[in-house]
Amino acid sequence: GGGGGGGGGGGGGGGGGKSVAAYAGGQLRLLRAALSWPSVREVVYSTCSVHCAENEAVVAAALETAEGWTLRPALPRWHRRGEAGAGLPAQLALACCRFCPREDLTAGFFVACFTRLARSVEE
Numbered sequence: 181g182g183g184g185g186g187g188g189g190g191g192g193g194g195g196g197g198k199s200v201a202a203y204a205g206g207q208l209r210l211l212r213a214a215l216s217w218p219s220v221r222e223v224v225y226s227t228c229s230v231h232c233a234e235n236e237a238v239v240a241a242a243l244e245t246a247e248g249w250t251l252r253p254a255l256p257r258w259h260r261r262g263e264a265g266a267g268l269p270a271q272l273a274l275a276c277c278r279f280c281p282r283e284d285l286t287a288g289f290f291v292a293c294f295t296r297l298a299r300s301v302e303e
Contacts, residue, residue: 204234208241215246215294223294224254228287230280232266235290239276240267248299251275254291260284262292 207227214223225242227234243249244267255277262268262276275293279286 200229200231200233203229204231204238207234208238211238211242212245215242215249221296222252225292225294226289228289230278230288230290232263235278235292236262236264236268236273236276237266239272239292242294243268243272246294248297249294250297252293252295254293262290 207225211223211225214220225239229235239251239262243251251272253275258277258279260278260280260283262273262278264270264273268276277291279289281288
């Protein structure tokens with residue numbers, strides 16, 4: 181679980197009362213739109229949030245509906261990886277990375293790199 185000190189995500193301190201769930205829904209819509217473009221080969225999804233609902237859960241939901249996409253390791257040398265659960269299997273969570281406010285002296289953020297699987301072109 182997330183823990184205190186993280187921003188509400190979506191880049192809006194204060195946020196006008198928006199909930200984490202509302203931000204996550206908007207972020208998922210944007211991510212799905214980015215993954216839907218046929219010419220796009222990679223998409224980097226990043227939040228200024230420590231909440232699984234905006235991070236791993238959004239990544240898992242996007243992967244459920246975006247055929248032909250997987251994750252590649254984001255910042256492979258970084259020690260703090262994503263959290264399994266919230267619908268995201270451990271192997272895919274390891275491809276994500278997190279930065280925590282106290283431990284990493286950041287505002288807290290999350291990164292996942294989506295990559296389109298190569299399609300076999302046999303015509």
